[in-house]
Amino acid sequence: MAKELQDIVQKCQILNEEEFKGGDFDRFQGAGKKCLEEGYIVELLEIILNEKNKVIVKCMGWNLVGPLIRCILEYKEDDIERDCCLKILHKLVELCNPKELVLSFLEQIEQTSKERMSQTVLLVLKPLQKVLLKLQRNKAYSMGLSLSTILNQLSLLPVPYTVQQLQEDRHGLCHCCNALTDFVNPFVGEVVRGMEASSDRDCKDLKEELLRFCLKSLKYPLLMADFEQLPEDTIKHPLRQFAADILGILLDIRELIPKVVPQHGCRNQTWDNEGLLEIDQEQSADSLACLSYVIFVQDFGMNYFPLVFHPSFILQCNMVHVQVLLERKEESVLSKGLDLLESCLLRLEDNSLFLQYLEFKGFITIPQDLVKVMTLCPFEPLRKKSLKILQLYINKFGDEGKYTLFRCLLKTSNHSGVEAYIIQNIKNQIDLSLKSAKGSKCFTGLQLISLLDMVLSLPEGAETDLLQNSDRIMASLNLLRYLVIKDNENDNQTCVWTELTKIEQNFLKPLHTGLNMSRAHYEAEIKNKRENKRESHTSKTICSVSVAGEKMPTMTTEMELQVLHSALFTFDLIESVLARVEELIEAKTKIAPEENTGVK
Structure with a gap:
């Protein structure tokens, strides 16, 4: 076969370049x-290196790139044939048309x-870089096409998540990412020199292409990576290094701060993401959210971030990014959203945010997103963390905020446990206000009445599912008990005594x-189950139960009876607290008239 190639070459040696045919x-x-x-391969190398064949190789050699890469x-690594193939590839890069080579590599x-x-990406990057640097025209387009193609293909690989996966890097993603930063460094240098010298179009x-690359890299793989996995005594986190490199590129091309801090206000509007060109809105939103996480949570690039920005402004800028992250389902992305919000909140003092901040984009919806994570997220650590951050978020607002x-979350949470948590917060704020010499207009007096109306009521009156709403009901009763004990009828700071008739009518x-x-219903169910159990002469009868419209795992009759008895116990608990509240109300209302009679 080498003889056949030699014959073809000898025939073409006597032809001019323009005389070559298809x-x-x-x-x-x-x-x-x-x-x-x-x-x-050795014979092929001799033909390629032969100076007489220079024109032939220059015109036709790019056709061998595909077979050559597959062969390599x-x-x-230590095979002689592989070394020969690499020498052939080096010669093709030296002689062939750069445009044709770029297309062949891609x-x-x-x-x-x-x-x-x-393996393919790592093999191709160095020769592809050399070819691109040789281009005189359309260098930016060819480089952008190359980076886009490579990142699109790498996105098919899974992002290593655990310590073991990061250390093994079985699919080679980490190696490829770090090789990519070496690949783009010469082009970054060209841009830096171009910005210093002039504002030519090529620069x-x-x-723009480097910006695209950085934003795509932030979306994948950095958005999906877990930067907290590796302990300090193990190898360095390769994707952390990649993130640091990406920020370094953005800093060098003067795009870091413009992409973190918007050039316009944040008041109830979406970022325009100007300058992102063909990158779609969803991708740019994910990328910028990841960028903020890397800066404010991982502390990359903070040395270059202006200290003049107030912590409240940093929070304001990041709320849209937090919202983007919390809307995702992946554990690593949700975790980034919680970490970013927590990092911004910890920079603020308690009670430092005014009511007006709730008019800014995200400030009123983020608490609702936290509630969704608390109640729907399948990852328990994230559920617990979102609860912790919700409290941190609440603490940063003043009384009006x-x-x-509280009003917003009571209206929107639709979850008894969350509502109970908010009611406990309301109780704490009332307690602080009653203990304060000045008191709060929001948590005492007439303004508190509308909040109490929301808390001290049943969503559907007597038809309310008491079992499903038991947490909220218990919290409401405890709040009412506290108000009756702490706020005397003569003082009536919370207006609970003014509203007592309404409370009795709408709640008690x-x-x-x-x-x-409810008690009658569940007692009848228990009686029915017991009768069925006697009829079947076994406690192993399989039953099917639905809760909130969802079918639960099958249970024996004995298991179902336990569930029903547990419900009755919950009703007993509610009833005992209800009785205690009514006793306190009766005692207080009896004392007051007697005192009034004595005065007369």
Whole structure:
């Protein structure tokens, strides 16, 4: 086969470059490919290195890039044949048309299998870089196309998550990412020099492509990476290094601060993401959110961040990013959203945010997003953390802000446990206000009445599902008990005594009726189950139960009876607190008239 290639070369040696025909290209490629496949690599190298064949190689050699790369991947690192193939590749890069070579390299990256993706990328990057640097025209476009193609293919690889996965890097993603930063460094240097010298178009185009690369890298793999996995005594986190490199590129091309701090206000509007060109809105939102996380949580680039910005402004800028992260389902992304919000809040003093901040984008919806994580997220550590951050968020607002947040969350949470938590917060704020010499207008007096109306009521009157709403009901009763004990009728600082008739009508009486109805229903269910159990003469009868419209795992009759008895116990608990509240009200209302009579 080497003889066939030699014959083709000898024929073409006597022709001028413009005399080469399509058939000559096909025969050269076919013969060269067979040389590689059949092991005539040394012979092929001799033909490629022969100075007489320089014009032929220059015109036709790019056709061998694909077969050559596939051949290199088959050999081991120390094989002589692999070394010969690399020399051939080096010669092709030196002689062939850069435009044709770029397309050939990218074609190989697109066509390679997932199993060989990282090997192919790592093999191609260095020669591809050399080819791109040789381009005089359309360098920015070719570089952008190359980076886009590589990142698109790498996105097929899973992001290593655990310590073991990071250390093994089985798919080679970490190696590829760190090699990519070496790949773009010369182009970053060109942009930096171009910005210092002038504002030519080539410099701007290269800068735009580098910006695209950075934002795409932030979306994948950095958005999905867990930067907290590796302990300090293990290897360095390779993706942390990649994140640091990406921030370094953004800093060098003067795009770091503009992408972190918007050039306009944040008041109830979405970022325009100007300058992101063809990058779609969703991708840019994810990328910028990840960028903020890397800066404010991982502390990359904070040395270059202006200290003049107030912590409240930093929070304001990041709320839209937090919202983007908390809307995702992946554990690593949700964790980034919680960490970013926590980092921003910890910079603030308690009670430092005014009510007006709730008019800014995200400030009123973020607490609702936290509630969704608390109640729906399948990852327990994130549920617990979101509860902790919700309290931290509440603490940062002044009285008016807290008051508005409480009303909003009571209306929107639709979760008994969350509502109970908010009611406990309301109780704490009332307690602080009663103990304060000045008191709060929001948590005492007439303004408190509308909040009490929301708390001291049943969502659906006597028809309310008391079992499903038991947490909220218990919290409401405890709040009412506290108000009756702490606020005397003569003082009436909380207006609870003014509103007592309404409270009895909207809360206490319907609760009595609901308890009687619920108890009767569950006692009848227990009686029915027991009768069925006696009829079947076994406690292993399988039953199906639905809760909140969802079918629960099958239970035996004995298990179902335990559930029903547990419900009755909950009703007993509610009833005991209800009775205590009514006793306190009766005692207080009896004392007051007697005192009044004595005065007369």
